[in-house]
Amino acid sequence: MRDVKQLTKLFGQKTADTVGNAKILVVGAGGIGCELLKDLSVSGFKHIKAVDLDTIDLSNLNRQFLFQRRHIKRSKAQVAVQAIQEFNPSLDASFEQANIKQTDFDVDWFSQFDLVFNALDNLDARRHVNSMCLAAHVPLIESGTAGYLGQVTVIKGGETECFDCHPKPAERKTYPVCTIRSTPTAPIHCIVWAKDYLFAQMFGEQAPDEIETSAEGGQDDLEELKQLKEESKELAKLADAMGSSDFTKLIFQKVFDNDITRLLSMKDMWKQRQPPHVLHFDQLEQSTSGAHNLALIDDHLPLSLEQAFVLFQESADKLAQRLVEEGNRRQGAFLAFDKDDEDALHFVAAAANLRSYAFGIEAKSIFTIKAMAGNIIPAIATTNAIVAGMMVLQGILVMSGRLAECHTAYLSYNSKRPRSIIKEGLAEPNPLCSVCRRRYLTLRVANCAQTTLGDIVNYINRLEGTVHDLSLGEEISIVEGSRILYDFDYDDNLQKPLAELGLGPGKMVTLSRDDESSGSNDTVSVILSIAKPLYNQDNEQPSSPLSIEGFELIPKFAPIPKSVKDEASEDPNGNKTSNDNVNAGDTVNDLEETGFAVEQDGAIVIDDEYGKDEPNADANGIQNISNELAKRKLDEIDANNVQSTKRRATEDTKTADSIEIID
């Protein structure tokens, strides 16, 4: 068949084979994801898994072309995978309708893939996949789009900049409580009030008021915050009236009359500010009893006071009715704000505009409020098509071992260059990056209900001075996210089993030197990702002591003298895959000696590239360690340069939500 030959010729036989055998993970089956899955399915990739938690919505269909109207509300991952399989039945494609941050997608799970594509729309998940790929040593192709702008880059731990090497702008702006609740000055303040306070309190999940009364700023502010708490309580009480005929009137009078009257009574507040006006329900009802028909509201024009008033009642009624019906069916029903839920959007738009009128702030159209409340990023098929196509081309380069030819590409729009891709070579990792410069180790724990935090601390301490020394010093601290589990002054948890601390497979903890005086820059913190043991877990009855209380630590990257390495490499395949039969005797012996099993080839592997299949692997390995160390030193010296280069490159950077674009 000529075409296959042609393709093979263009890619080369070896690459074509690599591509065909590669296991690919696509995270996100939305705008970029659909394009990506299509491109992969007709580019010679065969083994594809897609993960997405989301379901299909009408507003997706203008670009997520694998979906049609009949698929609305169904799983994106499922429908997308079925669609590409229909076009190419020879594909081995599978899907998970799940959140990629779920703990079953642990480092082991990520390790099964040869290449990961990120097609996500939020920073949080992109960050998470970035660190999982770093931990699992899997290359990652990163992407993002916003309107006509897009970006593609390649991340490979230790070789390129990672997603977190440079700070990203915050995805959501936060506002001071008082600005939102008492002294709004801009439309966005009123929208946030309507969405995050009024809507959430009335229809949302009943949550304790989030206001902390420990704000700085003295007695006045404290007084104000107390008042605000009181307001929230009263509003929560009103929610009980839901379903009654004067429900909307009660809320209206509460938030636009009583609360504002109370605000006005705080004379000091309005010395420097323009005071708000009370809105009177009866007056407005009278003035809107005529012809204010909702059909006349143009989504693109700012709402008038009367329109906002009518829309407020209309939408509040509908939402209340929905919630009452839902409540009859199940206990504790609530509504979450969804920008594509018309009633919710109308309620927020109406309430926000009413508040704007009360505070003398500019009114906004429903269309505009939808974008502001819903954090909408414009999106079209064309940009996604270009970005996904570029991603797959980069993916093929990575798979064929041509990382040096990869680059970061920015799709930009400006009048001089109406449409072009700006390319930059992949940057070196930021030597100060707290994400990719950490060391990722896997901790295999047989039984998290028995192994205690103290067992781990003891083990780490015993490594000191040995070849496995993590160089963290005598005193370490252990944290999970922002939660401190252990440090020098806090040993309450040492006797607790991991399970009791909420730790188990899929969780990650950070070990770092608990010593601020020595300057923490010269130490690299260690991430332990907790995983299940590799030996056969199907044994119903744990047969060896190992499977009851033991755990294994795999110190990748740990520099070890040659002699140790030689000993250890006697069993090069060791416990590499879970399906392999483990040489139980060895492991147990290991355990008997040290109490812990260290994965053998893990202990000697400096990097995945070295030490395997290469006759001179050992020598190379050592060589490369020193090179690597030398390079890090150089990087440290160059740290400032690197950063300034980066700054120059991003000087004209526009930030559109979650992506970084050079214009």
Next chain:
Amino acid sequence: MRRSSSENLTATDTKRMRNESDKAQLYDRQLRLWQKTGQAALEGSRVCVLGSSALAAEALKNLVLPGIGELVVIDDARVNEQDIKTNFFVRPDDKGKPRAQCIVENLSELNPDVRGSAIVMAPTDVVTASSSEQENATILLDAASLVIACNQPESLVCKISQRCWTSGTPLIVANSAGFLARIRTSVAEHAVIESHVDTKPDLRLMCPFPALRSHVDSINLDTLDSTDLAHVPYIVLIIKALQKFASKHSGNADASGWEGYPSSLKWEEKSELRALIRQLATVKPDEENFEEATNSVMPQCVRYEIPTEIKVILEDPAASVDSNAAAVESQSNMQQINSKFWLLANALRRYVESDYAQGKLPLSGKIPDMKADTSGYIALQRIYKEKAEQDKNELIKHVADVLTASRLPADFISQEEIDIFAKNANLLRLVRTSSVHNEYANGPSDLDMLSMNELLSHYALFRASDAFFSKHVRYPGAPAPSTEQAARSSLTAEDLNKLVESDTSELVGMANELLAKWQPNNHENGGQKNTVSDELAAEFARSGHCELHNVASVCGGVIAQEAIKLITHQYVPGNNIFVFDGVQGRLLSAKV
């Protein structure tokens, strides 16, 4: 008791409303880019595509999704094995079926609002009308809002280009060969009112209009306490400082500062102004609004001038002649966009020349976000908006004059259209590309730009590849179509290598011949002639002009993007060529 608002609506109204809200939801994310006007233009458009390979299908996918009105695909190719491997919009069991029909069928599923049809006919027959069917195709071509020719031979492209050029229809010509692709846009004239170009806001700081002057006069900075001073918008601060500057330089410290108010500043005067601004901050000079003021001196304190792009439009002869009413009224909606643009440009020229405007464009009325208290900001916003409104009303008078002079009805241009035009008066753009048929006959118009932008070799090879096809009726590296079927089964890898090798050398020869023809005097590059490398030519020949899906996907995105700009008359289309190199991941642009 409140009445239900939907009571007095008829069933049809309700249904229409539901459809509209449904559509608003479906297209929400793109409406944020081109608004209702752009969407209406898309929905009223008809796109005609010659060719049905992966490149055409990918481009069309990106046009069907955002909801063009109608698509027509003309091609007689039948689905073969390669299509199934590279074209996502044919299915494995489509083998042997007319490809145009298959892709229209599959693409139509993506958006039921788009009318799709396939004409199974050789694209070359479209321009040589001899049967009634062909005539129909020709009519379709002529009535298209936009024509896209994908992987069509040079001779046909020339004919199509002539036809489109005459009717004023924009044309996009695209070719792909392995990792390489070329996209060429051609349109005789394309006016853009909503260009969405990012420019600095027009604040008139160096020529404040009367209402702005009296507003600034109404604020007395000396009486403000530190809190209030920190909330004075930077616009006011700069004008105050400019007044001080004027008084200082007139030698009369008590003067209002409006006498001798500067209309431009020299470099060192800008530093002086910044110092004057800082002096205004009597209490805390590090406030954000003062910082905004000093930072705005450089971009904002420059002499008012009409942007070059707008000057070119106003000086164009078309902005001075009255239109032919009969001709304008017989035009299609698409064609009328340019005619209306010139009527408005004519009115704008008259406006600018009037005593009222004194050489300035209508104000857009927009002011940027700045540090200010709500009331101060709203007051300022109102002043700019009111001035913009006044300017627009003045412009409306000139529009009425122009329409009368052209004997067109007074409502030929709607208030809404004037509104949008006035708001965008300093963002107008006019695109006139060269024609493809001229380019093919006379060579690229700007060889230096091609060379500078590093795509001369690619360009020359694409042209050589066209010439190669004209000569051999096959593309370099590909067996002749007549023998293709037989060749497929019999051609060994070695045969193919030989073919690629010999075609490469012929292609290099042809490309260098073209280059020599285009640069006869050889004066550029210090006497060094540009030549094409064997390596790149081999890449061409190796591909045998076959399509790669990813390249088709990227280029389909670019083609559709340009098509959407041309159809909506929003954003500025590229003028006029893009080359994509998938090996290097580069998308280069230039003018030919």
